[in-house]
Amino acid sequence: MKRVPLVYLASYALSLLGNSIAAVALPLIVLQTTGSVLSAGILSAATAVPAFVAGLVMGVVIDRINRRTSSVITDLISAASLAALPLVDLVTGLNLGWFILFGVIGAVGDVPGMTAREAILPAIVRNGGISAERLMGVRESLGALVMVIGPAAAGSLLVLFDGSMVLWITAGTSSVAAMLTLLIPRDVGTIPAGTGAATSSGREQLREGWRVLFRGDRFLLAVTVLNLVLVTVIVSLQGIVLPVHFTLLDRPEMLGFVLTALAAGTLVGGGLYAGLGTRGSRRAWFTTGMLGTAVGVGVISALPPMWVVFAGAFTLGLSSGLFGSLLGVLMIERIPDAVRGRVMGTQNSLMMITGPVGILAAALIGHLGGPAAAGATMGVVWAVTVLVALRVPALRTLDAQGARDAQDTKDVRDAQDVRDAQDVRDTAREVTARAQR
Structure with missing residues (x-):
């Protein structure tokens, strides 16, 4: 693997690690500082809306400036918002207002950074x-x-260090991610000529991105809905259904093992697709991933014996690893470069709100009928979604589109080869003419 993808992947992993540590550590630090459980909930709610709006608005910016630069700036904003908290603590002391202020600033970096x-x-x-x-x-x-x-890592750091040091370390991961991104050549992030949108207003550019997503390519709309439903189902299972179920069994610690099994399956699924994704038909990969997620969600939502839940979680992770990798490839090919930031910004913003909506829905169903009813509802929702997705025309032509993209790439290369050959012949004739003179 060459330097550019290696640097990109290292930067991606560090940025994601910083966000993952902050997601666990920051609510605990807020609780330790304020002594109020409500404060942690207020912070989460106060930053959700700015994160959603930032994801939408910053998509326009990402479509106008160098995308490597966008990535660096957003990582530095995330790092600064975390590093500012211990500095304020040294000067005036922290309270909920400071956490909300820098949480909102950090939200400007997180979703746009993604x-x-x-x-x-x-x-x-x-x-x-x-x-x-x-x-x-x-x-x-x-x-x-x-x-x-x-x-x-978040748990270990909170045991070893105080909250301020944990925040410094977390900010450091985002800073290093930004520095690594700077190692990617600047021209890699340059928006191709003719695709930028610098003439129309920001509002019109935002609308253009929405038109492409919601009224243009039906594939993009279908995949967006599919992802939103899957996120809703998974977050509901791991955020409400399983925690309540294991608590009733007096085994709350089992949730961590289930999430580990899910992550292990995703790790294997992504690895399989990395090695074998270019072989076989895309439709076969898509069908396998979809049916596998249906099996995994179905097993988990039934709340069977513990070891069966683990197997279901691994199956879900494995299948979503295949499914997610394939969709990532298709997004690379299908989203027009001129609106890529706006389309993906809208998708990521919608992802931010589907999780809380899913948790609320599962909580209401669980309150009325218990965790079994909530789990069954999520299982049925995803089963119906899979059946519909396998029949949607926009999701049945994956191989045809892949063939067109491959042919387009080949045509471009062939045209370039012809131009190069012509240049060589012209140069040879010029040299010969000069020699004769």
């Missing part, structure tokens, strides 16, 4: 000498690895 890293993926593929399948498979596996390491 979008910037996704928007630059096609350029990493073009300049890195790596297939999109391999890049997305490795990226999916790294994400799964961070799912395991991040919470464990």
